[in-house]
Amino acid sequence: MQNLSVTLIxxxxxxxxxxxxxxxxxxxxxxxSLPTDLIILPEMFNTGFTMNVKAVSEPMNFTTFxxxxxxxxxxxxxxxGSFIVKEGEQYFNRLIWMRPDGSYESYDxxxxxxxxxxxxxxxxxxxxxxxxxxGWRICPLICYDLRFPVWSRNIxxxxxxxxxxxxxxxxxxxxxxxxxxSQVWDTLLQARAIExxxxxxxxxxxxxxxxxxxxxxxxxxxxFKGISIFYxxxxxxxxxxxLNKEELDDFRAKFPAYLDADDFEIIR
Numbered sequence: 001m002q003n004l005s006v007t008l009i010x011x012x013x014x015x016x017x018x019x020x021x022x023x024x025x026x027x028x029x030x031x032x033s034l035p036t037d038l039i040i041l042p043e044m045f046n047t048g049f050t051m052n053v054k055a056v057s058e059p060m061n062f063t064t065f066x067x068x069x070x071x072x073x074x075x076x077x078x079x080x081g082s083f084i085v086k087e088g089e090q091y092f093n094r095l096i097w098m099r100p101d102g103s104y105e106s107y108d109x110x111x112x113x114x115x116x117x118x119x120x121x122x123x124x125x126x127x128x129x130x131x132x133x134x135g136w137r138i139c140p141l142i143c144y145d146l147r148f149p150v151w152s153r154n155i156x157x158x159x160x161x162x163x164x165x166x167x168x169x170x171x172x173x174x175x176x177x178x179x180x181x182s183q184v185w186d187t188l189l190q191a192r193a194i195e196x197x198x199x200x201x202x203x204x205x206x207x208x209x210x211x212x213x214x215x216x217x218x219x220x221x222x223x224f225k226g227i228s229i230f231y232x233x234x235x236x237x238x239x240x241x242x243l244n245k246e247e248l249d250d251f252r253a254k255f256p257a258y259l260d261a262d263d264f265e266i267i268r
């Protein structure tokens with residue numbers, strides 16, 4: 001069992017300006033003074049939450065993708081965050097999980113925010129992503145996914161002797177979640193941690209965007225009992241937090257509520 005050092009970057013974003021955002025984030029990443037295992041950036045970290053997909057999207061293996069790869073190699077940490085990717089005639093709000101060795105995984109946002117017209121501009125993803133890092137199993141999701149507990153559900157496979165294997169130990173949401181709904185964000189992060197008996201991290205942005213929406217951040221690290229061990233609103237932050245795997249495993253062993261969870265199947 002190894003502890004996991006996770007660094008959250010809560011920042012303002014320059015509207016539809018990838019060059020400025022990558023320069024800003026590169027400067028912030030350079031300020032991380034101690035070794036870390038995972039650096040988490042907000043949703044659409046290079047543009048802000050825009051539907052102007054034709055103007056700011058990129059194919060894979062282009063500028064932003066190469067930048068993430070470079071930063072992961074330089075820091076020797078995994079970098080995670082989403083940006084707009086064009087594939088053929090479709091656009092995806094795609095999270096990249098980039099490892100220091102240049103290998104990567106990706107997750108396309110499943111739940112598209114229809115109140116902002118995201119479902120008109122983007123194609124929806126169909127598969128969750130579970131990745132491993134230092135013995136931790138991690139599920140990274142994107143913003144509006146937070147409202148849908150079935151998609152976020154930590155599935156526990158049971159055996160005859162009631163031992164189990166959890167799908168993940170850490171749930172992550174990268175977001176552009178407006179201030180007007182910040183209480184919902186706070187509440188649902190805690191709910192997802194409690195019901196899934198896992199750590200839960202939300203990384204949001206601050207400032208205002210080109211649509212006039214304001215963001216207060218409210219980035220948080222929530223433990224498996226729903227207790228906030230880090231929370232910050234209204235300001236830019238670079239925060240590294242150590243997560244303790246032994247504490248998580250001990251809690252699951254002493255309070256195995258997952259053994260009574262209802263079985264179900266997601267029909268896509």
